[in-house]
Amino acid sequence: MNHSENKAKVGFIGLGIMGGAMATRVAAADYPLHVYNRSRAKAQSLVDAGATWHDTPASLAAVADVIISIVGTPTDVRDLYLGNAGLLANARPAAVLIDMTTSSPALAQQLARDAQARSIDMLDAPVSGGEIGAREGRLSIMVGGSAEALARVEAILHCMGTNVVLQGGPGAGQHTKLCNQIVIASTMLGVAEGLSYARNAGLDVQTVLSSIGSGAASGFLLNNLGPKMANGDFAPGFMIEHFVKDMALAYEEALAMGHELPGLQLAQRLYQQLVETGFARAGTQALVNAYAWGKTDENH
Template identity: 50%
Template sequence: MNNEKNNLTIGFIGIGVMGKSMAGHLMNAGYNLHIYTRTKDKADDLISQGAIWKNSVVELTKQADIIITMIGYPQDVESIYLGTNGIISNANKGTYLIDMTTSTPTLAQKIAQHAKEKGLFSLDAPVSGGDIGAREARLTIMVGGESGAFEVCKPILEKMGANIILQGEAGSGQHTKMCNQIAIATNMIGICESIVYARTAGLDPEKVLQSISAGAAGSWSLSNLAPRIIKEDYEPGFFVKHFIKDMGIALEEASSMGLEMPGLELAKQLYDELAIVGEEDRGTQALYKLWEHKK
């Protein structure tokens, strides 16, 4: 463990596929790490390495200087932050709150307003990079909130990510994450169709990938998820069910701004079909299995 001296206590809520690695980086950097998640077994590794388990959100909140959440759905975020037994009602004045869940811009703004009224500082800071980026501390972190709070929290965010940008006021981080998800959504369709085409044409998909990933078709998803498809590895770096949630948020936000998103609508339709056939707990690369189901 890094011997960096730091008296700050960080409370981390949500020890999932990505949260576990993210919390681990903070502990290894020398921060006092308190953790809570609904399924305690998921936190056993971190506890064995020195993280302090807390039995509830309230217990964690009352002892933390900075609270980070990385959970599932907007309704979970709203409950944990704004509920009677939630963070904002129980945090000490001056606490910094960082929600790294992909949620709605509107909810991020609501949390920021309630936090300000209680003398708290709030940032919405969703991430991109999947399980690989989380493990390697190379996440892209998109931040919304006040610049002062961002500067205080940036050294902590730098323990988890490599590309960290303040996008604007509260909600801006979530809007930026929607841009990210929109770009990925149609890209995944293209990646799947490309591999299907290669195999049908009798090509070696691995050799095809070597050629096209270095050219104009190159993308993070092509380099990191296409190899998993070829190996029939559909384990989640990011869950299908969470991606469907994100696309739904993006479509709702787009509609409220008077925008049409035909590519995003198609992608969500295909992922909804994937969930219907029982693949919602797979990684987003499992979209390829739709073509297998249609053979």
């Protein structure tokens, strides 16, 4: 890596399926990259390419101008940011911290308040686009926080995404991501039900996809995950256990608003059944297994 001397030092925490690909995009843009992950093995390819490894989030925070995190759950976010060993207590003055985890809007608001008290800018910026979007730098990035803070880091975010939109103040990015997950939940029901119907009607599912994939039913989930359903390919681009977490967050927020979301509740129930039958770490397209997939009239 040939880093430009005037580029911000970027710290990246969380190098799973999404984070690893996103950090690689940042490094490819010649930002000096500093990394931490609970499992060092997931960071090794980045370290081999020139990134600096840190044994703790605090040591990373002490040197980074911009810190990006994408971890598992709101509890993970809270543990990472708060406390004496957390990012907020150890970040440099005037640093910008960006949490890209799908997390709680209320937690995002709390972190922004705590950051402001330390003269640190905090953005919540969850993403959509899956593993493919992360690898290709085509994520949609939904930002909550100040326009001024976003302007300081927008070039870095554009390494990872083509659509970077400020949704409002702290927490607005998280609320927008939960809207995204609500839409995905019911759309996945439709894709799985439609393809299950096709198979039970004796149709060739791939041939059906060649027709409905360019009609009014067309969409990212049908055209990208539909073929995987048809092929029995349940390798994760986005794991069911993470989607279940996201749906629970969305349901809790909707409940607090007094807002009924029956499609979301049905998707939650079916996905939870899959978790309980061994599909927790499968991709979300494994939802098709919740249906009578491949039955024929003689074994109904």
